[in-house]
Amino acid sequence: MSDRIPATTDKKPAPQADIINIHTLSVMVNNQPGVLGRICAVFSRRGFNIESLVVSQTRDPRFSRMTIGVSGHPEGLTQIILQVNKLIDVIHCVEHTDRDAVSKELVLIKVAASATERTEILQIIEHYNGKTVDLQEDSLIALISGNTDKLDAALRLLNKFEIVETVRTGKVVMARGLTET
Known part of the structure; x- marks a missing residue:
């Protein structure tokens, strides 16, 4: 067994047929401790993997914007967006495509x-x-x-x-x- 840590340049396994492409979600939240953990828990419970995550404060320091790249079963994406939108401290969660963003x-x-x-x-x-x-x-x-x-x-x-x-x-x-x- 190798002790080598995989590099980001290592080849990834081929995506499974029942997994969707990576979807990009934008989540506007109150800039409060614990918000990221609650959002991640929603993805985890639904079997979605967070492929990328970028979080930064907006121009208004009371809010942060999260850009989340996720993959998982297609039928669950709409439900996840609805569940994230119901969380305390979430202002809104929307999916973006190349057409609209x-x-x-x-x-x-x-x-x-x-x-x-x-x-x-x-x-x-x-x-x-x-x-x-x-x-x-x-x-x-x-x-x-x-x-x-x-x-x-x-x-x-x-x-x-x-x-x-x-x-x-x-x-x-x-x-x-x-x-x-």
Whole structure:
């Protein structure tokens, strides 16, 4: 048995046929202790897995916005949204799609980079409109932002080099037009 900790670049198992794609929910909540725990419990009880979670205070410090990426059985998603909306301290919970919202995520990638590999690594980063945010003699850290497919593609190309570690934010979303997220 290996003691190796799986990296974010490791291949994930193929999704099961009865599991939906990742859905993106935006949850506006009162900025209070314990709110996140109560929301997570709803997902857990319904057999949904939280794939990504981003929480930040809004412009009004009384409120926070949670962007939650979830996967699970399709028939349970509507029920979960209804249950989350009933929780104390939840202002509203809505699902967002690419049609009604803009979604982006960010990844930091640390790559071991010898002098001979550096040019090719930098070309890949530039191709994906990334930025080098740290450069050392033996490594570099790149920042790439965009949609999930773009980040996955960049990581696939960089996998031929030694990726030391990655840190990925998960999606953040904002409703299109004047609709509040």
